[in-house]
Amino acid sequence: MEKALLQAYAKTAVQVGIGLKKGQTLMIAAPIEAAEFARLCALEAYLAGARDVVMRWSDEQFSRIRYQHASEQALCDVKPWQLQSYLDYVKAPGGVAILNILAQDPQAFLGLDLAKIDKASAAVRRALAPWREYTMNDRVAWSIVAVPSRGWARKVFGDTADAEEKLWNAIFKVCRMDAPDPVQAWEEQTAFLARRRDQLNAMELTALHFTSQNGTDLTIGLADTARWEGAKSTTPDGQAFLANLPTEEIFTAPHKEKTEGVVYASRPYVYHGDLIEGLWLRFEKGRVVEYGAKKNQKLLCMLLDTDEGSRSLGEVALVPRQSPINQSGILFYNTLFDENAACHIALGDGYPSTVQGGTALSQEKLEQLGLNHSLVHEDIMIGTEDLRIDGIRRGEGTVAVFRDGGWAF
Amino acid sequence: MEKALLQAYAKTAVQVGIGLKKGQTLMIAAPIEAAEFARLCALEAYLAGARDVVMRWSDEQFSRIRYQHASEQALCDVKPWQLQSYLDYVKAPGGVAILNILAQDPQAFLGLDLAKIDKASAAVRRALAPWREYTMNDRVAWSIVAVPSRGWARKVFGDTADAEEKLWNAIFKVCRMDAPDPVQAWEEQTAFLARRRDQLNAMELTALHFTSQNGTDLTIGLADTARWEGAKSTTPDGQAFLANLPTEEIFTAPHKEKTEGVVYASRPYVYHGDLIEGLWLRFEKGRVVEYGAKKNQKLLCMLLDTDEGSRSLGEVALVPRQSPINQSGILFYNTLFDENAACHIALGDGYPSTVQGGTALSQEKLEQLGLNHSLVHEDIMIGTEDLRIDGIRRGEGTVAVFRDGGWAF
Numbered sequence: 001m002e003k004a005l006l007q008a009y010a011k012t013a014v015q016v017g018i019g020l021k022k023g024q025t026l027m028i029a030a031p032i033e034a035a036e037f038a039r040l041c042a043l044e045a046y047l048a049g050a051r052d053v054v055m056r057w058s059d060e061q062f063s064r065i066r067y068q069h070a071s072e073q074a075l076c077d078v079k080p081w082q083l084q085s086y087l088d089y090v091k092a093p094g095g096v097a098i099l100n101i102l103a104q105d106p107q108a109f110l111g112l113d114l115a116k117i118d119k120a121s122a123a124v125r126r127a128l129a130p131w132r133e134y135t136m137n138d139r140v141a142w143s144i145v146a147v148p149s150r151g152w153a154r155k156v157f158g159d160t161a162d163a164e165e166k167l168w169n170a171i172f173k174v175c176r177m178d179a180p181d182p183v184q185a186w187e188e189q190t191a192f193l194a195r196r197r198d199q200l201n202a203m204e205l206t207a208l209h210f211t212s213q214n215g216t217d218l219t220i221g222l223a224d225t226a227r228w229e230g231a232k233s234t235t236p237d238g239q240a241f242l243a244n245l246p247t248e249e250i251f252t253a254p255h256k257e258k259t260e261g262v263v264y265a266s267r268p269y270v271y272h273g274d275l276i277e278g279l280w281l282r283f284e285k286g287r288v289v290e291y292g293a294k295k296n297q298k299l300l301c302m303l304l305d306t307d308e309g310s311r312s313l314g315e316v317a318l319v320p321r322q323s324p325i326n327q328s329g330i331l332f333y334n335t336l337f338d339e340n341a342a343c344h345i346a347l348g349d350g351y352p353s354t355v356q357g358g359t360a361l362s363q364e365k366l367e368q369l370g371l372n373h374s375l376v377h378e379d380i381m382i383g384t385e386d387l388r389i390d391g392i393r394r395g396e397g398t399v400a401v402f403r404d405g406g407w408a409f
Numbered sequence: 410m411e412k413a414l415l416q417a418y419a420k421t422a423v424q425v426g427i428g429l430k431k432g433q434t435l436m437i438a439a440p441i442e443a444a445e446f447a448r449l450c451a452l453e454a455y456l457a458g459a460r461d462v463v464m465r466w467s468d469e470q471f472s473r474i475r476y477q478h479a480s481e482q483a484l485c486d487v488k489p490w491q492l493q494s495y496l497d498y499v500k501a502p503g504g505v506a507i508l509n510i511l512a513q514d515p516q517a518f519l520g521l522d523l524a525k526i527d528k529a530s531a532a533v534r535r536a537l538a539p540w541r542e543y544t545m546n547d548r549v550a551w552s553i554v555a556v557p558s559r560g561w562a563r564k565v566f567g568d569t570a571d572a573e574e575k576l577w578n579a580i581f582k583v584c585r586m587d588a589p590d591p592v593q594a595w596e597e598q599t600a601f602l603a604r605r606r607d608q609l610n611a612m613e614l615t616a617l618h619f620t621s622q623n624g625t626d627l628t629i630g631l632a633d634t635a636r637w638e639g640a641k642s643t644t645p646d647g648q649a650f651l652a653n654l655p656t657e658e659i660f661t662a663p664h665k666e667k668t669e670g671v672v673y674a675s676r677p678y679v680y681h682g683d684l685i686e687g688l689w690l691r692f693e694k695g696r697v698v699e700y701g702a703k704k705n706q707k708l709l710c711m712l713l714d715t716d717e718g719s720r721s722l723g724e725v726a727l728v729p730r731q732s733p734i735n736q737s738g739i740l741f742y743n744t745l746f747d748e749n750a751a752c753h754i755a756l757g758d759g760y761p762s763t764v765q766g767g768t769a770l771s772q773e774k775l776e777q778l779g780l781n782h783s784l785v786h787e788d789i790m791i792g793t794e795d796l797r798i799d800g801i802r803r804g805e806g807t808v809a810v811f812r813d814g815g816w817a818f
Contacts, residue, residue: 053474055468070461
């Protein structure tokens with residue numbers, strides 16, 4: 001990939017994604033396959049005035065060896081330094097932010113013992129829960145961007161010599177890197193999303209009713225004091241950041257006990273390095289009571305059984321079918337992109353920022369408002385070309401939110 | 410590089426270098442450029458019964474960006490998790506061992522502010538000193554192996570397309586990977602070194618007198634109760650390991666106050682990612698009182714000024730000119746190889762194992778015996794083709810140790 005474009009992408013990640021502040025420490029979590037881009041992000045961070053950059057390398061190929069050969073006991077033995085390696089920076093001079101670079105192979109762990117991986121992942125999530133509080137509550141700026149890896153590119157474009165180049169081009173397109181000034185293009189996009197968000201907040205919705213010819217008939221009751229979020233988030237210190245690059249979604253908090261009906265996933269979903277396809281869920285009183293999948297139902301079962309909160313919803317997000325990512329016609333096999341191509345719901349943890357004043361509330365208070373809590377937060381794409389969403393308003397009838405898969409207003 | 414050879418090399422590193430025990434945790438410190446080999450080492454470790462493998466990635470190219478752009482204050486701000494990330498494994502079930510994979514570019518930091526790098530390195534060494542106690546005292550098994558990187562290969566063989574392949578071949582040759590059974594070949598080599606070590610110990614030497622036509626005229630008084638080590642080291646639990654692969658040296662502890670005379674380095678020396686060439690040192694009462702270098706004298710000065718102990722010797726090692734590494738005629742620009750091509754002395758920290766019962770002695774006791782202590786331990790090659798070493802024996806005259814650069818007995 002052309003270096004100038006890569007540099008511009010790194011600059012966009014640091015300036016728009018993180019909104020890096022002078023004197024701040026930036027953690028970059030990156031797979032070693034993405035080293036070239038990670039280094040450029042580090043350089044852009046220093047050029048933007050970072051105090052320091054901390055690189056956190058990972059390697060899926062090593063993880064695969066480890067998952068294959070280490071015992072469940074060893075995999076679940078998460079040492080104290082792993083949490084410490086995040087928390088040590090929370091009080092760093094100038095504060096900390098974290099940029100996650102993804103380059104996953106959607107089937108990195110194909111054929112492995114997924115139950116073992118599930119337990120290992122849960123152990124890591126449990127151990128890192130105190131750090132997760134910082135990102136889930138927007139106490140630190142965080143952002144996720146992606147670059148191609150060989151395995152990923154081949155899954156998307158087939159085993160051809162130019163698969164990686166094609167994936168680069170697709171990512172650059174949906175990340176608006178073809179705009180004359182990508183940073184400016186994202187300012188415009190986030191301003192647009194902010195207007196949609198404000199319109200939705202003004203509607204005072206208490207529930208959403210999703211219907212589609214694919215069989216979906218789902219009513220999601222929203223948390224008490226739920227508020228719509230979209231585009232930029234803000235830390236308590238006022239640092240505006242874009243948690244996902246690209247982002248096309250407006251999202252809010254379901255009430256964990258108020259979802260009813262059936263929903264069919266419209267895209268496959270990657271979990272633990274493998275694909276769940278043809279997934280459906282039936283909810284009663286907010287919880288999944290019945291479910292199925294054409295492929296990897298066992299993996300779906302593991303996800304649902306993670307903990308008390310993994311059978312309820314933590315997020316509902318609206319993305320019109322006009323989203324550039326959907327328009328690209330590409331199935332990315334990567335949640336960062338696929339969730340921004342279609343409306344989605346997330347099983348698991350809710351974002352405190354999606355209830356009124358939520359980032360300052362205790363866990364107990366949040367749960368009283370109906371916000372779900374879990375170790376997982378996994379997006380499932382449900383948007384279709386004919387999706388219809390009716391909003392149920394506080395006290396006074398319904399309002400058309402989506403018609404034919406796009407905004408109705 | 411052919412995969413079967415790489416695998417054999419990984420197996421040699423894990424079985425001979427570390428002597429991995431079943432149920433042990435292996436830390437692998439590896440530059441991301443050496444990922445393929447690091448993964449093979451991880452796999453070999455699991456196959457040999459490791460409980461788990463912990464990968465510690467690093468990246469010189471990122472380090473270069475960081476050294477260039479971060480302030481000295483930021484670079485010296487070493488967080489507690491960094492030490493913790495080692496110590497957390499000390500009490501792991503089955504114990505821990507550490508394999509260091511090198512792939513350094515000898516001039517990775519060329520042109521940077523080396524004084525800043527020096528301070529940053531010293532800060533890291535200070536912070537990690539409690540972990541260093543474990544390796545310096547052989548309380549955990551540790552080993553160092555190397556694989557080519559592009560920058561390193563080009564420094565050794567010039568900017569040609571096959572430089573990396575040439576360096577692989579050179580490394581494999583001196584690591585005896587061309588033997589029918591490399592593991593067996595190393596058992597034989599270490600048995601040979603052990604015999605030399607025993608012969609030297611039987612001589613009861615109190616000092617060594619080095620002379621060469623290059624101007625070297627150096628007398629190194631040995632520490633009280635100094636004992637020669639070579640080939641395998643052993644942990645308190647009885648795990649035999651080979652700290653360097655390859656290894657051709659027999660070494661012992663100088664007395665920190667008893668070196669006198671002048672010594673000229675016979676090979677350039679890499680420090681802080683740059684080369685010191687044409688180096689000489691003059692000692693009085695064990696300390697460097699005068700010194701010079703044809704290139705990068707400033708860097709030598711930094712090394713000598715690190716701390717109280719960095720002007721005295723912590724090791725003297727004997728390597729005959731017949732060493733396969735010297736015979737290869739290759740200047741590796743990497744201490745792991747170059748120190749095994751020629752006799753060398755180390756400025757800085759001494760190995761407790763090189764005085765009688767030293768790994769069980771307190772720091773105070775060790776210093777009373779004359780063992781040097783420092784944050785650094787830096788090998789300087791002094792062996793020449795005409796090197797003569799006379800050993801001064803306890804009470805009764807001298808004995809020929811080296812003649813014409815090789816063993817005299």
